[in-house]
Amino acid sequence: MKERTLSIVKPDAVAANSIGGMLGIFENGGLQVIASRMIRMDREKAEGFYAVHKERPFFGSLVDFMTEGPVLVSVLEGDNAIARHRELLGATNPEEADEGTVRKLYGTNIERNAGHGSDAPETSAFEIGYFFSNDELHSRGS
Numbered sequence: 001m002k003e004r005t006l007s008i009v010k011p012d013a014v015a016a017n018s019i020g021g022m023l024g025i026f027e028n029g030g031l032q033v034i035a036s037r038m039i040r041m042d043r044e045k046a047e048g049f050y051a052v053h054k055e056r057p058f059f060g061s062l063v064d065f066m067t068e069g070p071v072l073v074s075v076l077e078g079d080n081a082i083a084r085h086r087e088l089l090g091a092t093n094p095e096e097a098d099e100g101t102v103r104k105l106y107g108t109n110i111e112r113n114a115g116h117g118s119d120a121p122e123t124s125a126f127e128i129g130y131f132f133s134n135d136e137l138h139s140r141g142s
Helices: 011-015 019-028 043-049 059-066 081-089 102-106 121-131
Strands: 002-009 032-039 071-079 115-117
Touching: 002 019, 002 081, 002 121, 011 019, 011 059, 011 071, 019 032, 019 071, 019 081, 019 102, 043 059, 043 121, 071 081, 081 102, 081 115, 102 115
Parallel strands: none
Antiparallel strands: 002 071, 002 115, 032 071
């Protein structure tokens, strides 16, 4: 089933010049980039995006981290894109991630783990809409 998912190259990976390597893993894994842009989230934007975690103890440090530098937000499309992207990202903790996954290759720790991916169709729809309008999404051949 063809799906879309949001992908974020986090500030640590942008600073490490890892964007191309990460996108290459996603594209080689069967996903197509249909929208992408580099942004710098302000505190309000990051807090809104991560509002689901507002009551968690790591919320403040996550917002601080996500606002410390630019990020690359992208919409990826492909068969079972949500699950496929998460598989290519690897476990949240890079120490537990499989060899060859984004987080194993580019992540530092559980917070500075190089990338974000949507975890469900509902989340994906919210996250894509948070950063992109429908006019900005361009499936191949459209």
